[in-house]
Amino acid sequence: MEERALHRRIADALVRRIQQGEWAAGEQIPSRIDLASEYGVHEQTVRLAITLLRRDGVLEGEKRRRLYVAYPPAVRTLTDPDGDWPYGCEVIDAGTRRTSPELADRLRIPAGATARWETLECWDPGGRSAMLVTSWWRGWRREHASAAFEVGTVRLDARQAQAFRLPMDTVALIVQRTRLDAGGLPVEVADLVLPADRWRLRV
Structure with missing residues (x-):
């Protein structure tokens, strides 16, 4: 349960950084390894956070490749x-x-x-x-x-x-x-x- 709470907190932190303009739409975010180092957690924890953000449409990109901040869908x-x-x-x-x-x-x-x-x-x-x-x-x-x-x-x-x-x-x-x-x-x-x-x- 603690691990689940931790990856959700990291996901929330990444969303805040995007909202504050640290990374613009279409811009790459740091690698999973770099984020794990920055937050002092296991890389798997970052993977779980990123899975949430990809599912929610905040990030886009393929697995095992660099990820980008998603553009708001233009329907x-x-x-x-x-x-x-x-x-x-x-x-x-x-x-x-x-x-x-x-x-x-x-x-x-x-x-x-x-x-x-x-x-x-x-x-x-x-x-x-x-x-x-x-x-x-x-x-x-x-x-x-x-x-x-x-x-x-x-x-x-x-x-x-x-x-x-x-x-x-x-x-x-x-x-x-x-x-x-x-x-x-x-x-x-x-x-x-x-x-x-x-x-x-x-x-």
Whole structure:
């Protein structure tokens, strides 16, 4: 019980230091080893305190990596998953691959057929990663006449978690977008992954 009380006191002390401006949003805090030395406690005690602060959204970052003071969530509403993104995006990966049965079904092509793909990282106005968009298509990219959407949830994998500076396995929103030609056939499909604490969906 004493250990539990101690790590909570350290968590409270770190929150006070953040509120007093010692570390700004987006700034790294000292390492767990340095904090343990500063407070004269075992490193595990600091780990417990940091776990509380990550859970409460005060700190963000992956386990065993440096942690940052979290920005207050800027909750945005996504109303047009097929619209242009206004704040800038960058292609972070691309290539070709053989389609899985599930992806082939979405594209309405034979399983194992080769499709092109790319992943875009889209930023919010402050330059933080706001959305990851992975698209697949066959041949060349064609104009589409309409789009359809399905909304669900997904747990972040390691790469997604790193981009969003969130713990791995955090629940995120996913919009599966299908772009259709004038005849209603898919020309491109995409998964839009959005941190659930930063977005509302209205599609």
